Amino acid sequence: MEKVLLGNEAIGRGLVEAGCRVMTAYPGTPSSEILPAVVQFKKELELDDLYVEWSTNEKVAFEVALAASWSGLRAAVAMKQVGLNVASDALTSAAYAGVAGGFLVIAADDPGPHSSQTEQDSRMYAMLAKVPALDPATPREAKEMVRAAFELSEAFQIPVMLRPTVRVCHGFQNVPLEDVPPPTGKANFRKERRWVATPRGRYFAHVELNEKLQKIQATFATSPLNRIPNGHGRYRFGIVAGGVCYPTIVELLAEAGLSDEVPVCKVGTPYPLPVEAIMDFVSRCDHVLVLEETDAVIELQLPDRRNVAGRLNGAAPGAGELTPEVIYRVLCDQLRQAGVADLPAGEDEVLQALVGELELPPRPPRLCPGCGHRSAFYAIRRGSRKAILPSDIGCYTLGINLRAVDTILDMGASISMAAGFYHAHRVSGTQRPIVATIGDSTFVHAGLPALANAVHTGARFVLVILDNRVTAMTGFQPTVDSDQLADDGGGVQVALEDLVRACGVRWLRVVDPYEIPDMIQLVKEAHEYTQQPDGGVAVIIARRPCVLYQREAITPQPVKVDEACDGCRYCLVAFECPALVMNSETGRVEIDRRICVDCGECVDACYKGLIVPVISGQ
Amino acid sequence: MKLVIVGLGGQGVLFLTRVLSETARMLGHSLAGAETHGMSQRGGSVVSHLKVNEHGGPLVRPGTADILLALDPDEAYKALGYLRDGGVGFVNSGRADFPRPEIAARLAERGIELHTLNADAIAMQLGSPALANTVLLGFALGHPAFPFGYEAVEETLTRVSKARFREANLHALAEGYAHFRPGESAGGKGALEHTIQPEGTGEEQ
Ligand code: SF4
Ligand code: SF4
Numbered sequence: 069m070e071k072v073l074l075g076n077e078a079i080g081r082g083l084v085e086a087g088c089r090v091m092t093a094y095p096g097t098p099s100s101e102i103l104p105a106v107v108q109f110k111k112e113l114e115l116d117d118l119y120v121e122w123s124t125n126e127k128v129a130f131e132v133a134l135a136a137s138w139s140g141l142r143a144a145v146a147m148k149q150v151g152l153n154v155a156s157d158a159l160t161s162a163a164y165a166g167v168a169g170g171f172l173v174i175a176a177d178d179p180g181p182h183s184s185q186t187e188q189d190s191r192m193y194a195m196l197a198k199v200p201a202l203d204p205a206t207p208r209e210a211k212e213m214v215r216a217a218f219e220l221s222e223a224f225q226i227p228v229m230l231r232p233t234v235r236v237c238h239g240f241q242n243v244p245l246e247d248v249p250p251p252t253g254k255a256n257f258r259k260e261r262r263w264v265a266t267p268r269g270r271y272f273a274h275v276e277l278n279e280k281l282q283k284i285q286a287t288f289a290t291s292p293l294n295r296i297p298n299g300h301g302r303y304r305f306g307i308v309a310g311g312v313c314y315p316t317i318v319e320l321l322a323e324a325g326l327s328d329e330v331p332v333c334k335v336g337t338p339y340p341l342p343v344e345a346i347m348d349f350v351s352r353c354d355h356v357l358v359l360e361e362t363d364a365v366i367e368l369q370l371p372d373r374r375n376v377a378g379r380l381n382g383a384a385p386g387a388g389e390l391t392p393e394v395i396y397r398v399l400c401d402q403l404r405q406a407g408v409a410d411l412p413a414g415e416d417e418v419l420q421a422l423v424g425e426l427e428l429p430p431r432p433p434r435l436c437p438g439c440g441h442r443s444a445f446y447a448i449r450r451g452s453r454k455a456i457l458p459s460d461i462g463c464y465t466l467g468i469n470l471r472a473v474d475t476i477l478d479m480g481a482s483i484s485m486a487a488g489f490y491h492a493h494r495v496s497g498t499q500r501p502i503v504a505t506i507g508d509s510t511f512v513h514a515g516l517p518a519l520a521n522a523v524h525t526g527a528r529f530v531l532v533i534l535d536n537r538v539t540a541m542t543g544f545q546p547t548v549d550s551d552q553l554a555d556d557g558g559g560v561q562v563a564l565e566d567l568v569r570a571c572g573v574r575w576l577r578v579v580d581p582y583e584i585p586d587m588i589q590l591v592k593e594a595h596e597y598t599q600q601p602d603g604g605v606a607v608i609i610a611r612r613p614c615v616l617y618q619r620e621a622i623t624p625q626p627v628k629v630d631e632a633c634d635g636c637r638y639c640l641v642a643f644e645c646p647a648l649v650m651n652s653e654t655g656r657v658e659i660d661r662r663i664c665v666d667c668g669e670c671v672d673a674c675y676k677g678l679i680v681p682v683i684s685g686q
Numbered sequence: 687m688k689l690v691i692v693g694l695g696g697q698g699v700l701f702l703t704r705v706l707s708e709t710a711r712m713l714g715h716s717l718a719g720a721e722t723h724g725m726s727q728r729g730g731s732v733v734s735h736l737k738v739n740e741h742g743g744p745l746v747r748p749g750t751a752d753i754l755l756a757l758d759p760d761e762a763y764k765a766l767g768y769l770r771d772g773g774v775g776f777v778n779s780g781r782a783d784f785p786r787p788e789i790a791a792r793l794a795e796r797g798i799e800l801h802t803l804n805a806d807a808i809a810m811q812l813g814s815p816a817l818a819n820t821v822l823l824g825f826a827l828g829h830p831a832f833p834f835g836y837e838a839v840e841e842t843l844t845r846v847s848k849a850r851f852r853e854a855n856l857h858a859l860a861e862g863y864a865h866f867r868p869g870e871s872a873g874g875k876g877a878l879e880h881t882i883q884p885e886g887t888g889e890e891q
Contacts, residue, residue, distance in 0.1 A: 072711045074721070097724030183724030206718070206744075239720045239744035242711055312743055319742025323750075392747035415748050416796070419767055422789050428760045431694060433730035466728060541725070646729055662806060662815030663696070 080105025082214030090136035095542035096148030099176035126151035170218035293336030306353030440612030451591025480514025625668025643673035693757030698819035824862025
């Protein structure tokens with residue numbers, strides 16, 4: 069049977085078909101759909117012997133799944149590339165310890181970046197940790213690689229990384245489905261010295277790891293995951309391509325009629341690279357172009373790059389996604405320089421120039437109409453003057469549009485940096501109010517240690533936890549304060565209030581951000597608390613379900629803009645609801661009924677009182 | 687056959703992509719493509735690529751698309767570069783000045799057809815602005831260059847719609863389809879802008 073699957077769904081299917089028994093993840097674009105796919109197949113096929121969990125962060129997810137592997141079961145963990153930073157402590161140590169049941173680390177990269185704070189290449193982590201990495205080119209291949217990765221992991225007792233990029237994760241294709249075997253084997257943890265990390269043991273483990281890698285490299289030389297043109301043919305121009313660059317370049321060469329003239333070496337196993345076999349190909353070409361995302365992992369492992377062009381020598385750009393148009397431009401340049409072919413320009417420059425002249429406004433993402441975060445940010449801005457506003461990763465990053473976000477670094481940084489801003493100013497004799505904002509899921513992910521640290525060190529600032537009851541940006545995964553587990557209800561609810569108090573916080577209030585005047589008042593009181601002699605960190609939990617997730621949580625309060633509106637734009641800037649729009653003909657603000665959700669929140673946003681509730685009958 | 691579908695997050699680009707990819711699969715074609723997930727889904731630019739019976743990667747290279755579906759006129763401008771010579775675009779726009787004459791002229795030189803419809807206004811009349819995507823799809827189905835027939839799309843739409851939206855979606859598809867006037871695309875070559883008014887709104891396009 070065949071089905072159209074997203075790459076992430078294909079990976080999920082591959083896990084189920086390969087008999088994976090424990091799967092964990094923390095959501096993050098572009099990896100978020102892998103675990104839900106596993107849940108879907110689990111339900112469809114009634115696989116009761118399969119455990120899935122949304123963990124509180126990637127390191128936790130990694131360790132839960134690794135323990136399953138050490139108990140002899142096949143296990144997998146999925147995350148986005150920056151999530152691997154969080155799990156890297158576990159990854160590097162697990163490489164030395166090895167595994168028992170097959171163990172798969174799925175790290176989804178985001179060249180572009182489309183939805184991330186960095187473009188980092190997870191294959192670099194594979195090199196750092198010394199674990200093999202597989203780089204699928206298509207959704208179909210991603211599914212096949214899951215099985216291959218488990219087999220490799222078990223054969224060499226090593227964690228294996230599967231590194232899809234965004235175009236594989238969110239690419240789709242018809243994918244053949246295979247039967248799902250009944251589960252085999254029982255968890256049986258066996259005590260072994262290698263599970264205990266001691267420095268002396270780890271020296272020998274490192275030696276052993278190096279030996280494993282050498283053997284793996286040898287098997288990769290003949291692995292069907294690579295397609296290395298062999299024989300004795302010599303070529304004027306050749307290509308080495310990894311991941312999604314492979315199908316793209318094959319297509320471009322076919323369109324240009326160069327498929328016979330320009331051979332392509334496909335690399336599915338970028339680390340450890342089967343160097344000898346690939347160098348044999350490289351040495352038979354006058355010119356070689358290496359195409360890979362996002363950094364130069366294949367290229368760096370080639371010992372002789374005199375005839376090689378790629379990211380390292382600037383032939384391909386050093387940052388950004390290698391889209392077909394970018395690859396086409398690089399290919400044109402290189403073929404021309406090598407005197408092989410002169411291809412026509414790829415894009416209609418006349419049209420591009422004409423569209424450029426329109427100076428179309430960029431369309432940055434925005435908080436949804438009716439989002440409770442907007443009301444909270446508005447109240448924070450109104451309740452604090454000249455505050456430093458560190459924030460965090462999630463939908464509420466978009467609070468930048470309300471000028472309510474000054475810093476975004478990584479998960480959890482809002483709280484630690486708020487403490488840092490406080491100490492830096494205090495030690496140099498200055499004072500600034502500080503309001504940190506963080507989402508409920510991010511707070512539990514990495515905010516807890518930062519909050520305990522801030523309280524302990526006597527930092528003084530206001531922390532607003534934007535509690536919308538779900539992990540919204542990545543597709544509404546449940547958080548620890550709900551009773552929802554990844555595949556069902558029945559989770560033990562862990563209350564945010566308890567977590568906050570357990571970190572030593574003594575000033576805590578809970579508010580519905582839709583009550584804007586109340587929240588403004590609370591923000592002011594919180595600032596006052598931070599100034600008191602015995603003050604410290606003041607925490608406000610702004611609780612309001614995500615409107616995209618729970619539209620029914622809104623009690624409709626339709627509003628209209630009074631005809632006296634003079635178009636001063638204050639509400640557009642200060643409240644920034646996408647449903648408030650300027651009508652350039654009337655010069656008045658009006659409400660875009662196509663997207664307005666009747667939350668009634670913008671009533672507070674016109675200081676002239678010209679956004680007014682619609683009384684029924686009007 | 688290469689298709690590109692663009693719009694803003696929330697306009698239902700993903701839904702159209704699902705309907706078309708499912709139709710292609712049902713008809714036994716091989717397909718590949720890519721969707722936009724993540725940050726952009728909150729009102730930012732969203733682009734879907736769909737390749738039916740093509741080899742190669744998931745993305746459509748600019749200058750090679752046969753069909754463009756655009757749910758927003760500004761996003762349409764940004765995506766016009768995807769169309770090949772002789773390609774056809776369908777745009778949801780209520781703007782009187784879409785497309786700008788200089789751009790229409792360039793498209794005409796390249797034999798690209800552009801058909802516009804105020805799908806938003808029709809969707810509002812049908813009672814839900816969220817139906818604009820299905821209205822535009824129905825509209826596009828009227829054009830002979832569109833790769834799938836009405837019945838096939840109707841069948842998948844019935845299948846992939848959530849039960850409570852099914853009837854409204856089918857109605858929207860039919861409305862959009864009824865708004866395509868084949869006569870107006872006669873002549874084939876040349877960028878034709880259709881001034882199609884949704885009945886009863888009296889709005890200028
Ligand atoms: S998805 Fe939810 S939390 Fe995110 S912007 Fe929309 S309403 Fe706000
Ligand atoms: S009522 Fe006001 S704030 Fe709420 S969605 Fe409509 S325009 Fe936006």
